[in-house]
Amino acid sequence: MDTIKEMLSLSLILASFRFATPLILAALGGIFSERSGVINIALEGMMLFGAFAAAYGSSINGNPWTGVLFAIIAGLMFGAIHALVCVVFKADQIVVGTGINIFATGLTIFLLQVLFNVKGTSPMVARLPFMRIFDVRFSVLTYVALILVPIVWYFFFKTSWGLRIRSIGEHPAAADTLGVKVNRWRFISVLMSGVLAGLAGAHLSIGDGSAFVREMSAGRGFIALAAMIFGKWHPVGAFGAAMLFGYAEAVAVRVDFPFIPSELISAIPYILTIVILAGFFGKSTPPAADGEPYTKGEN
């Protein structure tokens, strides 16, 4: 009984917002990229590099907003690599995504040594302001994430730019004949995806914590990917899934279960994703041209 009470406690539910923040941001990033037709399994690496850049920016002048700016630039840089190799050179998007993840792990530990002269954890840096609700700390980025959900939804489903991105993800050749610059929009979408993943990283290092720790993204980029799929590539759906996974993480951290070991509760998002991909909760279908490079005049 106590367990159930604990699971439904207000503080736990509020805490899941904190855990869900990076998932929401990165999942929205994933939607940008994949709705335009570029698979992005590099969210993990973009998030990690964003987290590092945020901590570094914040350490330069003690202003956490510099950190946010750096995280955005970091996201843009990694987004640009992904877009350059995938959209311009038409390389295999999954392979490149994996490359970016390896790159991020190596680069952040390398830069920790070059810039901070440490191997594991950066020095403490200034963190973003937060507001307490019922004794749970909400970083500014949590509010940003929550506000972005309806904005991204509006962008994709109520504006012509959003329609363009969706159309090039479904049928690039048709969009092309209507005068939409397919590869330019894809490039922009992947950049956006980097920015959002970078912000997700900033939440980890200077929103929720106040230091960068090596490999601190710890698979959250992949959970965000799962949230995106679970939410069927829809901003509101992805938000719901991210909240569910954030809640699962909060439960795993805070609640002692009598039967299921807490180490296994953290695997729930992954198991759910496999189940939904197998079509048990209604089919989750990616945009039709997701993963296919576009060359004018070929399709």
Added chain:
Amino acid sequence: MLEVKIVENRWDHIKSMMTNFGISLLSIVVALIFGIFFILLTDQSPVTAYQALYHGAFGSFSNILNTLWRSTPLILTGLAFALPFRAGLINIGAEGQLLMGGFAAGVAGYVFTSLPGFIHLPLAILIGMLAGALWGGLPGLLKAKFGSNEVITTIMLNHIAIALTINYGINKLRTSSRMATPEIEPSAALLRFKEIPKHPIWGKLPFADIFTNPGIRLHMNFVLAIIAAIILWYILFKTTLGYEMRAVGFNSDGAEYGGIKPGKSMFITMFLGGAVAGLAGAGEALGTHLSFMSGMDAGYGFTGIAVALIGQTHPIGVIFGGLLFGALNQGGLEMQFAGVPSEIVNIIQALVIFFVASLQILKMYLRKRKEKEGVE
């Protein structure tokens, strides 16, 4: 006429192999050149750094053997990516398959206490391979039955494997503060080369004494990895099964029209891929660490993708890709001593991935030019 045709095809085949080889070589060279920029950030001389890298990898007999040791799991995870790739599947799950294999082999290595070595060791290896094979076969099956995207399922299975083996398994089974399962019985250990001089049988070899340096970490799993590569090459290119796999990879619908069951090929290729990744884990557990240890996967599953690409997803090419990346990993240590963070190596490896992947466009360009010539 027919004779000419065959000769022409063979010439084309050689040409395409040369292009592939050239792309791999060019990518490595360009990646090393880009690496100079990162070395300069550390205020060290790139010459010293690369000298240290080379010396660490090939500077002495022991270093060369340790390069082979480091390349062992990479060859195997490279194969785990390459084989499904030939059947049109992307296996991002070698990491999880390696963990499951390593965990299963590590547990089998200590729970059986009274088995003779000639039963215990093969049994532990087979259990490890089977665990990896099942972890790889599952996404293959889901793909065949439900059309689940194998990229996502394998990524998810990686994280489930981490939760199962490292977070839960080790916590449950460990007997000391070390984040590892209990040490395996000697009967389950793979032969280490440094033990050869004192070994009752192998020690009789006339050249046994060259392995006396206790710093040699190479063990028998390297030999198993080479054998695995040759077996997979044979399956892929010399058997009907392999022909079917390649046909599915080339054109799944066409293969089905020709009477091949794509689902079967998908499952088998993922099962086999998982098995070799499982062997990588088993080798690390039974040869390198003598237990299943947290962190022993060391990203091999992902680096394996680069290894496979460098080897142009050809099983024999993968051996060379593995050796190259093993040399980078081994030499990276010496670079660290020379004051350059060894993570440069990861950066170079990632750059290699970007360049190999980007340069495929060159192949597309060459093919198109040829088609045009054919039309004119």
